[in-house]
Structures are given as structure tokens and as C-alpha cells.
Amino acid sequence: MSATLRIAGIAGSLRRASFNRFLLRAAAEQAPDGMEIAVFDLSDVPLFNQDVEAEGDPGPVEQLKRAIAQSDGVLLVTPEYNHGVPGVTKNAIDWASRPPSGAALARKPVGIIGASPGITGSARGQSQLRQAFEFTNSYCMPQPELLVFRAHEKFDREGKLIDEATATHLVRYLEAFRDWVRLFAPQSR
Secondary structure: OOOOEEEEEEEOOOOOOOHHHHHHHHHHHOOOOOEEEEEEOOOOOOOOOHHHHHOOOOHHHHHHHHHHHOOOEEEEEOOOEOOEOOHHHHHHHHHHOOOOOOOOOOOOEEEEEEEOOOOOOOHHHHHHHHHHHHHOOOEEOOOOOEEEOOHHHOEOOOOOEOOHHHHHHHHHHHHHHHHHHHHHOOOOO
């Protein structure tokens, strides 16, 4: 396949100085040949409410669904709050899983990475996301994993990834993710 893969990159944190936003930015900058990561910001996506959905998706939800539907894959960069998936991340999945037939996430290859100041690097949150992606019938890449622990030591004040080992692992992850997405991406547009 010669076409460049389009990846929707989503950080599951709203904080401007989030380590996960920094990690997503680093991923977009380090995307390997044949892959382009377009960052989608969840700041304006409202909480999922079926009453709101019944009246029609709000504009930011339509944009989220369109970004996912028009991509070849999704890279979700998640923090971990209280040993689990942050509400912001889960909310985006809830919107993108609707309606169940024809959802934007259905049959979409997905990669999950994350950063945390703790020593587990968002492992529990990533595990919970894998369960959610089973329901959405998304193709979640099983290996390799990227769990950036002690994230406060890996980025400088401006949010630039400064840890060489993490940068190397990120590039390897992105190359594996590119190959994963190619397994599912249409051969022609």
C-alpha cells in the first residue's frame, strides 16, 4: 500500500500541560514514513447523554465521529485516574460507539499508549480500554505496549520528550502500529 495512513490521535486528558498530550504530540512528530497522526482535541465534547443524542449529535461529537471514521486507525493516549480510565477518555469512546450499528469505532484498528507520573505508566487504564474496545468491535493492537512511567522525568517544561529510551520505544511502537493498521486498512480509497 502506497497511501499514507491517516491516524486520529486522541489524548484522554483535557489539561493543557498533560503528559499524555505531550506524548501524543511526540507521537505525531515521530510518526514513521507512511503514517500521519492528526490530533483531535476532546475539550468541547460534551458528556454522553442519550437524550442529547436523540436530538442529534452536537457539533463536537459529529467532528469526533468524522475524525475517527475518516481515519485508517486511532491512537488513544490515556492517563490513568484512580487505577482506571479517565471519564474524558471513556466519554469519547461512548460517543464514538453510537449508534451500535455503523459506529465510527466499529472495525477500526486502535492503539493505546499512555503516560503517568506513577510507576505503572497507565497500565490499568489501558487494560480497561482494551475491554471497552472489545465491545465496540475495534481491533486493538495487543503488542507491543507503551507505558510511560515517571512521566514527569521524561518531558521538559515545554512538553518535549527528552528521555531517549522512551523516544526509542515510542518509535518502535509507532512502527508496529503502522503495520497493525495496514492489516485492516482498505487497499485503495
